[in-house]
Amino acid sequence: MGKTIQTLEHNLDIAEIRRQFPVLHQQVNDKPLVYLDNAATTQKPLAVIDAIKNYYQKDNANIHRGIHTLAERATADFEKTRDAVKAFIGAEHREEIIFTKGTTEGINLVAQTWGRAYLKEGDEILISGMEHHSNMVPWQMIAQEKKAIIKIIPINDAGELLMDEYEKLLNSRTKLVAVVHASNTLGSINPVKQIIQLAHRHGAIVLIDGAQSTSHLDITVSDWSADFFVFSGHKVYGPTGVGILYGKRALLEAMPPYQGGGEMIGEVRYDGFTWNELPYKFEAGTPNIADVIALKSALDFISVLGKQNIRTYENSLLQYACAKLKSLEGIRFIGTANDKVSILSFVFNDIHHQDLGIILDKEGIAIRTGHHCTQPLMGRLRITGTSRASFAVYNTMEEIDRLEAGLKKAIKLFR
Amino acid sequence: MNVSIDDIQKEIIEDFSIFDNWDDKYAYIIECGKKLKPLAPEYKTETNLVRGCQSQVWLHAEHKDGVVNFYADSDAIIVKGLISLLVRVLSGHTAEHVVKSDLYFIDKIGMQSHLSMTRSSGLSSMLKTMKVKALLFLEQEKAN
Numbered sequence: 208m209g210k211t212i213q214t215l216e217h218n219l220d221i222a223e224i225r226r227q228f229p230v231l232h233q234q235v236n237d238k239p240l241v242y243l244d245n246a247a248t249t250q251k252p253l254a255v256i257d258a259i260k261n262y263y264q265k266d267n268a269n270i271h272r273g274i275h276t277l278a279e280r281a282t283a284d285f286e287k288t289r290d291a292v293k294a295f296i297g298a299e300h301r302e303e304i305i306f307t308k309g310t311t312e313g314i315n316l317v318a319q320t321w322g323r324a325y326l327k328e329g330d331e332i333l334i335s336g337m338e339h340h341s342n343m344v345p346w347q348m349i350a351q352e353k354k355a356i357i358k359i360i361p362i363n364d365a366g367e368l369l370m371d372e373y374e375k376l377l378n379s380r381t382k383l384v385a386v387v388h389a390s391n392t393l394g395s396i397n398p399v400k401q402i403i404q405l406a407h408r409h410g411a412i413v414l415i416d417g418a419q420s421t422s423h424l425d426i427t428v429s430d431w432s433a434d435f436f437v438f439s440g441h442k443v444y445g446p447t448g449v450g451i452l453y454g455k456r457a458l459l460e461a462m463p464p465y466q467g468g469g470e471m472i473g474e475v476r477y478d479g480f481t482w483n484e485l486p487y488k489f490e491a492g493t494p495n496i497a498d499v500i501a502l503k504s505a506l507d508f509i510s511v512l513g514k515q516n517i518r519t520y521e522n523s524l525l526q527y528a529c530a531k532l533k534s535l536e537g538i539r540f541i542g543t544a545n546d547k548v549s550i551l552s553f554v555f556n557d558i559h560h561q562d563l564g565i566i567l568d569k570e571g572i573a574i575r576t577g578h579h580c581t582q583p584l585m586g587r588l589r590i591t592g593t594s595r596a597s598f599a600v601y602n603t604m605e606e607i608d609r610l611e612a613g614l615k616k617a618i619k620l621f622r
Numbered sequence: 623m624n625v626s627i628d629d630i631q632k633e634i635i636e637d638f639s640i641f642d643n644w645d646d647k648y649a650y651i652i653e654c655g656k657k658l659k660p661l662a663p664e665y666k667t668e669t670n671l672v673r674g675c676q677s678q679v680w681l682h683a684e685h686k687d688g689v690v691n692f693y694a695d696s697d698a699i700i701v702k703g704l705i706s707l708l709v710r711v712l713s714g715h716t717a718e719h720v721v722k723s724d725l726y727f728i729d730k731i732g733m734q735s736h737l738s739m740t741r742s743s744g745l746s747s748m749l750k751t752m753k754v755k756a757l758l759f760l761e762q763e764k765a766n
C-alpha cells in the first residue's frame with residue numbers, strides 16, 4: 208500500500224471532533240477506551256444522539272398520514288433526510304432513495320423483487336471473491352430458486368479484483384454484478400465506475416455494496432451510473448436500524464414491491480390493490496422515523512468535516528499503523544491493495560486472533576477478530592480469521608501507539 | 623478417586639487467589655493451556671468439534687471403571703487454558719456427579735465473561751457438551 212501516502216493537510220481539529228463523541232470518553236478495564244472497530248459500527252456524535260432525543264421529546268408522530276402539526280413536523284424532517292441522502296450520494300432524484308433497515312435489507316430487497324421478476328434459469332450473477340455474506344447469501348437464495356448461476360470474480364493475494372478475469376466472465380447471460388465498493392476485511396477499494404461501465408456493455412446491471420465506503424469515500428452514484436447502491440446508517444456515524452437503497456428510477460418503477468402493508472399502497476379494495484408511487488412503494492408500514500431523521504445529522508457531520516479531509520486524515524492513520532505494526536515479529540498484513548480505506552487486517556502464524564482480541568480488550572482496546580462475515584474469502588486466503596483494526600476520523604496516532612503496545616504485551620504473553 | 627468436584631474447584635479458586643492483576647491470571651491460564659496434553663489426531667473429528675464461532679474446540683470423553691474422563695484441545699490458547707481447568711475439574715468422577723455438578727469456580731476466578739461470550743469462545747457450549755456426554759454415559763449405565 209505504498210503509493211497512497213498523503214502529504215496533504217487535513218484541516219481537522221481531532222480533539223474537538225473527539226469531544227463530540229461521548230462514548231469515547233470512558234475507561235474499559237481501567238484503561239481509557241481505544242475504539243478501533245469502526246468497520247463494524249462507528250460511534251455516534253452528539254448531533255445524532257440529540258436528534259433522536261429531540262424527536263421523541265418534541266415531534267413524535269406517525270408520518271405521511273396525519274394532518275396535525277406534529278405529524279407534519281415529523282414528516283417534513285423525515286423527508287429532509289431523503290433529500291440529504293440524495294445529495295450525499297450524488298443521486299438525481301429523491302424518489303430513488305429508499306429507506307431500509309440497512310445494507311443487508313437493501314440487498315435482499317433487490318434480490319427478492321428485481322431478482323424474482325427478472326432472473327431466469329441459466330442467467331448469471333457475478334459477485335467478487337471478497338463479498339460480505341450479506342452480498343452473497345441473498346443472491347444464493349434467489350439463484351437457487353431461479354436456477355441462476357453465481358460466478359466469482361477472483362482476486363489476487365494482495366486482495367485486489369482481477370479486472371481482466373472480470374471482463375472474461377462477462378457475457379450476454381450476465382444479468383447482474385454485485386460488488387463491494389470497499390472490502391470490510393481487506394480494506395481494498397474496488398474501481399466501481401469501471402466495473403459498472405464494463406457490465407453495462409454486456410447489458411448487465413450493477414449493485415454496489417457501499418457499507419464500508421460511504422463514510423470514507425466520495426459517492427457519486429449518478430456519475431458512476433450505478434443501478435443500485437446500498438449502505439447502512441450505523442457505519443456512517445448514524446443510528447442502527449436505518450439504511451439506504453438507491454436505485455435508478457426506471458429500475459425501481461419496473462420492479463414489483465417488496466413487502467405489502469400500509470404506506471406502500473395506492474388504493475386497496477377487497478379484491479386487490481394498486482401500488483403507491485416511488486419511493487413509498489418500497490416502504491411498507493411505519494418506518495424507523497427517529498433514526499431516519501437522525502441519519503441526516505450524521506451525514507451533515509461528515510459533510511461539515513469534508514470527505515477529502517476525512518480521507519486524508521484516515522489515510523495518515525492507516526500509514527502510521529502500518530509503519531508501527533510492521534516491525535512486530537511474525538506479523539503479516541492481510542489486504543495490501545494499492546488503494547485502501549482505513550482498515551488494517553493482520554495475522555500472526557503462532558498466535559490465534561481470538562487470543563489477541565481477549566488481551567487487547569483487557570488493555571481497553573476494541574478490535575475485531577474472526578472471519579468478518581467473509582468466510583469464502585478466508586478460504587481463498589487460506590486463513591481462518593484475522594485481527595482487524597479499523598479507523599475512523601476520531602482516532603488518533605496515540606491510540607495506534609496503544610494498539611502497538613497492547614500487541615507487544617500480548618506477544619510477550621503468548622510466546 | 624476420593625477428591626470431589628467441589629474439592630478441585632476449591633483448589634483452583636485457591637490457586638487463583640494469589641493473583642492480584644489480570645496479567646498474571648492470564649499468564650497462568652496460558653501456561654495451563656500450553657501444558658494441556660494435545661488431543662490425539664484421531665480424536666480431532668467433526669463429531670468431537672464443539673461449535674464456537676472463532677476458535678475451534680474438540681472434546682473427547684471416555685467412560686471407564688465407573689468414571690468419566692475428558693480430553694480436549696483448541697487452536698486458541700486462552701480457551702485451551704480454560705478448558706484445561708474444566709477437564710481438571712470434571713474428569714475422574716462418576717457420570718452422575720458430572721451431570722449434577724455446579725461449576726461456580728469460573729465465576730469465582732473472574733472468568734465468567736468467557737462463559738457469556740457464547741458465540742466467540744465456545745466455552746459455554748463446551749461446558750454444555752461435557753454434561754451432555756456425561757448424561758449419555760449415565761443413560762447407557764442405566765440401560766445396562
Ligand SMILES: Cc1ncc(COP(=O)(O)O)c(C=O)c1O
Nearest residue numbers: 309310311339341391418419439
Ligand atoms: C461490506 C459489508 N457489506 C454488508 C454489511 C452488512 O451491513 P448491515 O449489517 O448493516 O446490514 C457489512 C457490515 O458489516 C459490510 O461490511
